[in-house]
Amino acid sequence: MTDFREKIYQNFIDDDRYMYLVKGLGNTLIITMFALLIGVVLGFLIAVVRTTYDRIGKLKLLNAVCKVYLTVIRGTPVMIQLLIIFYVVFGSARIDKLVVASLAFGLNSAAYVAEIIRSGIMSIDNGQMEAGRSLGMSYGMTMIYIIAPQAFKNILPALANEFIVLIKETSVSGYIGTMDLTRGGDIIRSTTYEAFLPLIAVALIYLALVMMLTAGVSRLERRLRSNERK
Amino acid sequence: MSVNEVLIKVDDLQKKFGDLNVLNGINTEIKKGEVVAIIGPSGCGKSTFLRSLNLLENPTGGTITFEGVDITDKNVNVDQMRQKIGMVFQQFNLFPHMTIKKNIMLAPLKLKLMNEEEAGRRADELLERVGLPDKANEYPDMLSGGQKQRIAIARALAMNPDVMLFDEPTSALDPEMVGEVLELMKELAKSGMTMVVVTHEMGFAREVATRVLFIDEGKIQEENSPKEFFANPKNERLREFLSKVL
Numbered sequence: 001m002t003d004f005r006e007k008i009y010q011n012f013i014d015d016d017r018y019m020y021l022v023k024g025l026g027n028t029l030i031i032t033m034f035a036l037l038i039g040v041v042l043g044f045l046i047a048v049v050r051t052t053y054d055r056i057g058k059l060k061l062l063n064a065v066c067k068v069y070l071t072v073i074r075g076t077p078v079m080i081q082l083l084i085i086f087y088v089v090f091g092s093a094r095i096d097k098l099v100v101a102s103l104a105f106g107l108n109s110a111a112y113v114a115e116i117i118r119s120g121i122m123s124i125d126n127g128q129m130e131a132g133r134s135l136g137m138s139y140g141m142t143m144i145y146i147i148a149p150q151a152f153k154n155i156l157p158a159l160a161n162e163f164i165v166l167i168k169e170t171s172v173s174g175y176i177g178t179m180d181l182t183r184g185g186d187i188i189r190s191t192t193y194e195a196f197l198p199l200i201a202v203a204l205i206y207l208a209l210v211m212m213l214t215a216g217v218s219r220l221e222r223r224l225r226s227n228e229r230k
Numbered sequence: 231m232s233v234n235e236v237l238i239k240v241d242d243l244q245k246k247f248g249d250l251n252v253l254n255g256i257n258t259e260i261k262k263g264e265v266v267a268i269i270g271p272s273g274c275g276k277s278t279f280l281r282s283l284n285l286l287e288n289p290t291g292g293t294i295t296f297e298g299v300d301i302t303d304k305n306v307n308v309d310q311m312r313q314k315i316g317m318v319f320q321q322f323n324l325f326p327h328m329t330i331k332k333n334i335m336l337a338p339l340k341l342k343l344m345n346e347e348e349a350g351r352r353a354d355e356l357l358e359r360v361g362l363p364d365k366a367n368e369y370p371d372m373l374s375g376g377q378k379q380r381i382a383i384a385r386a387l388a389m390n391p392d393v394m395l396f397d398e399p400t401s402a403l404d405p406e407m408v409g410e411v412l413e414l415m416k417e418l419a420k421s422g423m424t425m426v427v428v429t430h431e432m433g434f435a436r437e438v439a440t441r442v443l444f445i446d447e448g449k450i451q452e453e454n455s456p457k458e459f460f461a462n463p464k465n466e467r468l469r470e471f472l473s474k475v476l
Binding site: 131 | 284309310312314315316317321323324325336337340341385
């Protein structure tokens with residue numbers, strides 16, 4: 001028992017080593033948040049381009065660009081994309097690694113979010129679009145006020161799933177030297193030569209994050225279902 | 231507008247889906263205040279014709295003139311034109327994520343034709359008119375089919391349209407709910423609303439319509455006042471059709 005206490009002291013308290021985890025968690029959250037933002041905004045735009053083309057045949061060129069984007073992003077590992085963006089795209093530029101990581105994960109996530117949002121839009125009966133248009137609302141207005149809110153409710157579980165994946169995927173951002181949560185635990189491990197405690201601590205923090213996110217999404221889902229027959 | 235003014239003029243309207251000719255040159259005029267019932271066997275093109283009138287289907291030939299404007303012209307603002315053409319669907323198509331009142335208020339509000347207060351007042355007025363004022367804050371899923379269709383009619387009326395199109399408004403309803411919707415449509419017709427109704431309700435066509443069209447194979451085969459139409463059908467196909475449905 002004293003041995004265990006000693007180890008905890010050594011790994012987390014001594015030299016304020018827990019700060020590696022605190023800082024790492026902070027950076028993981030920053031990367032995830034910005035990646036999420038980029039992913040949702042860009043994903044939404046791609047989804048709108050794709051469904052607009054499918055439904056009314058407009059935006060042919062943009063649709064082709066989007067399709068290539070989806071194929072490339074979904075066809076290569078996120079880690080390779082991260083390395084390419086860091087070493088090739090921003091190779092000679094001095095740019096904050098957090099920005100590079102946010103951008104890489106955001107661009108990656110956008111491809112998956114786009115397909116999730118597209119499936120959500122497709123799941124809404126065409127009659128809703130016709131009803132909106134027949135009242136004189138434009139395609140865009142009908143999309144925003146009628147289709148999107150209903151689609152969002154349908155895709156929330158899939159979207160939450162994508163966010164969970166995203167949080168955990170950011171753990172490879174250490175490969176470009178970002179001080180994220182995983183990297184923080186790794187630094188402790190390499191100084192104390194103790195693998196068990198730092199890695200378990202890191203794992204528990206990810207687990208807690210995901211559980212909190214899941215709980216939040218469940219609450220949101222319940223609220224959005226208020227219009228269904230009780 | 232004076233009485234007998236032509237509201238919609240249809241010239242040689244054509245619609246092809248791939249190789250299939252659904253509309254083969256439809257010519258007709260709809261005057262202000264008319265209630266035109268359209269009947270015909272399923273697949274005859276009557277719904278396609280109705281949906282062409284507000285361009286939910288894009289015609290592949292011919293023209294539709296609404297209030298003097300050729301709406302098949304590519305430069306015409308379709309959205310603006312549709313504000314004056316109300317439509318009621320077989321499947322109601324209410325917005326399930328909004329309360330009944332919000333359903334009615336949405337278009338006038340978002341199109342900036344009314345402010346929040348005016349749109350609210352208009353919605354209350356219409357809910358009263360369709361006999362469902364107590365449903366204002368409920369969601370569409372809590373209503374019966376007949377109630378949904380009455381709300382859909384109220385929603386279309388909120389835009390103060392010059393004409394109302396009905397695409398088989400009672401076909402998706404349980405038999406006991408057909409009456410309440412037809413009653414409302416009858417009341418609407420009496421108030422002077424111009425209506426074009428695709429229907430299987432021969433009783434409605436006979437009692438309420440001012441003119442009945444029979445469409446088959448993408449053409450108007452016969453059109454007449456309801457009395458003549460049902461008493462002395464001239465077209466062979468119409469006689470056959472009527473003998474089946476009456």
